[in-house]
Amino acid sequence: MNLFVFTNFFAQTGKDLKNLGDYAEAASTKWGLAEPGVYYEGGLFFAGLIKWLLSTTEVSSALPFAGTVNGLMTSLAADGSIFPELGGLLITIGVVFGFVNVFAIGAVWSERKVSAHMQCRLGPMEVGPHGLLQTVADGLKLLTKEDIIPRLADKPLFAIAPAVVFAGVLMRFVPLPFGDKLIASDLDLGLFFIAAVGAVEVLGVIMAGWASNNKWSLFATIRTATQMVSYEIPIGIAFVTVILCSGSFSLMEIVNQQGGSLLSADDGYTYQGWVWHWNLFRNPFMPILGIVYFIASLAECKRAPFDLPEAESELVSGFHTEYSGMRFALFFLAEYAAMYLVAAVAVVIFLGGWWSGIYPLDALGTGPDATIYTKTLGLLVKVGVFLSKAFALVFVQMWIRWTLPRIRLDQMMYVCWKVLLPISLLCFVGSCLWELVSGGASVFGFGIVVE
Amino acid sequence: MLLNMGPQHPSTHGVFRVVVRTDGELVLESESHIGYLHRCFEKCAEGNNYLQVVPYTDRMDYLCAMMNNWGYAAAVEDLAGIEVPERAEYIRVIVAELNRVASHLLAFGTYGLDIGAITPFLYAFRDRERILKIFEKLCGQRLNYSYVRVGGVTFDMTDEILADIEAFCDYFDPKILDEYDNLLSYNGIFISRTSNVGVIPAELAVSYGVTGPSLRGSGVQRDLRRDAPYGIYDRLEFDVPVGSGEMGQLGDCWDRYMVRMREMRQSIRLVRQAVKDIPEGPFCDKKAYRAVKPKAGEVYKRVEGARGEVGFYVVSDGTNIPYRVKARAPSFCNISILDKLTSLSNVMLADLVAIIGSLDIVLGEVDR
Amino acid sequence: MARLEIGQIIAVIKEKLPEAVVEEILDGVDPFVVVKAEQWGETAQLCRDDSRLGFDLLSCISGVDYPEREEGPEIEVIYHLDSTVNHHGITIKVKLPRSDPRVASVEEIWRTADWHERETYDLVGVIFEGHHNLVRILCAEDWVGHPLRKDYEPPDSFHGIKNVIY
Structure with missing residues (x-):
């Protein structure tokens, strides 16, 4: 390790x-x-x-x-x-933490802009060009706000809950690559780690809701626990299926397989990586599984239409009703970090990671005649491709949020247990059989064989 | 668990309080408490003369103030035997129907908010803004118009404003209304959230005095504009949409919502006819404009507001100050059915929000 | 069913309850009938259940205070009934002595009467006998007096909040 x-x-x-x-x-x-x-x-x-x-x-x-x-x-x-x-x-730590913060600021701004343009508005326009600095200003405002702790709240729990939530999200960035070799730690059990550490966030949310001593927060807490525990299962099955096909828990390894021989011939990849080597097209069940994962990931990071834990029209503001100032900002930060995280994981396990899917582009900076310039360029391209894919998915998350109404608790459970779970199980079994029969060939007939 | 929903709660549409007893997410029973906005309009009315009462009626149902003005003005006109000029009657229909569209737009938008869809709200406000601009041009006010007054209306409607109104009608119907249907009405999640929720059987609705779109959503054919025509409604053609249980049971939230969406089309139809036929002439009874002093007597006058029947019971003792004004507020009666609905069937907390939204209450009117 | 004129409606009531109607004023702007307070409950039942009348919608309940009547101080409770089936309506009044205004509650007949009666009790001070929960609805629970009585004096302050008169 x-x-x-x-x-x-x-x-x-x-x-x-x-x-x-x-x-x-x-x-x-x-x-x-x-x-x-x-x-x-x-x-x-x-x-x-x-x-x-x-x-x-x-x-x-x-x-x-x-x-x-x-x-x-x-x-x-x-x-x-x-x-x-x-x-x-x-x-x-600096890079990951800095990235999360910068991303959150950018994402909040773009969420406001995306929503505004979907709603015939302009969004923030005053602070900076096109309101670019609005989120920074808001962040500063939140920093300077009074930190209110309700008199009857459980003070220690109340105080550390936002940190626990944020830490839970941040920890999941550890095995997550940002590009080729750009990874905090290529854990052997990367995907497992991401799934397991997700529970810390639930714990933080429960702490926040319980410690607030507010009935609305308590409602939100129960909803969160129900929702996140339920939706862990389709996500887990999606992970397991990908692991089964790739034969590795490591996110780096999973991505490398989708890129084929680009990394190095020594690793045993004998094929050139194209779009159809992405896991999404690995077998006929993977596209379905990808959609299941995306829906479940929306629920996982509490985005509409699964925003029941913070349903503002029902539960006032959910588990962070009583929070203010920087503690509230931490929840906010964690939410946006989680959005990026689930999108990035989707990119890694289904959408080919940092591979653009176009062989000549991906091959930039590899091979014997690569110079420092082509190598740097290649690296930048890979980072750019990875981030663009992840941001595109984040945009879809926003798009969905500003389009769909919220579903009800029982419908949420129905969707999870009676729709997503059977589908994902079917895909799992189907993928197993496909791997067994085809010997690792993808839908398009190109073999993905690691010798 | 006893849960106190309100008086400050995002989806009670004002300061309305419901004490709910819940079992997890299930609402077992609820108890409504109102009166947080009570300012005793009826007592105020006893201290002002007939014309001074008009602005108070604006502030009852501030989302369709035109109809409140009209209801009160019509009651006083009946009491004092004032003839309203023909042109004023046409203007009243135009502004009342536009106001009904504005009010239904707000109901549509906030209902989307209650269900969790934020975008329809801003679409609705985009178009409501156009109506408010027309009203602003007409009487300088955007919310509390006091435009319909005893004996006629306050200002004449110029040709420019009539052209604006026609332009709005062309813009709004059918393109924009179809857009709303695409955006929210037939959205799968929206339908699953609202159909079979908060079903009001027709008989129960009538017994609880529910009127307006909420009653028609239960399939009851009742519209004062058609059943007891006032003004010039008997000369105009329009349909009365009623709920049909398309998406679930008859009288569910979706039906009530859809009646409003369909009523907007009818309102635009009415406005188009009235704009086309509007005659020349005076726009008010100049004498009534200055002072009204009806003979002793009493009258109960109702008009069809955006939320139901707006009734005014006015008693005169022969002076220029009303002896007693009693307002029948549609929202007051409509919201009284809420406690019954929560006890009728198992609703969830989210459904409670959907039901309150579908009844479309204005607390300024409930509490008066 | 068909729409009935006011005279026919009164005839139907009189046919079933000959004693109930004590006064008919048909020449005013709005015609109304006055019903004996003791028989109001039966009359209400009849109004709703008789298929010729079919008054299924209680539109409004108003209370009006008349402290200076020649017959003695009175409080009138006015019921505006309406039929969604027959499309006709009637105004029924019940006259009560001002010193002890008591009338039968009709909340079992028209559910909407529940809140309307509470409001009338709150603002005018009419006691509706048989109402399951006759408490104030618009004013605060510990409010003193009934604001729409003609001799009502507004308090100078309420729980320390001063009454500002402009």
């Missing part, structure tokens, strides 16, 4: 871009992290920085425990082995 693929990515880039590599080498040599001439990882900049801070800072002896703290810092600085990992970790 390589926890620092991100680090490796930066390191590789650094090696290619000579200056960066030199600088990394110089910096880490200066701080004694490694011997001169050794290959350095990109996270070393940060590691070196921290080490330097630790070794030079001294706590004033007037303070209590000054000796202990200084001793600890010195010994930490002396232990060179932990720093590369620490640096990589910090970069990873």
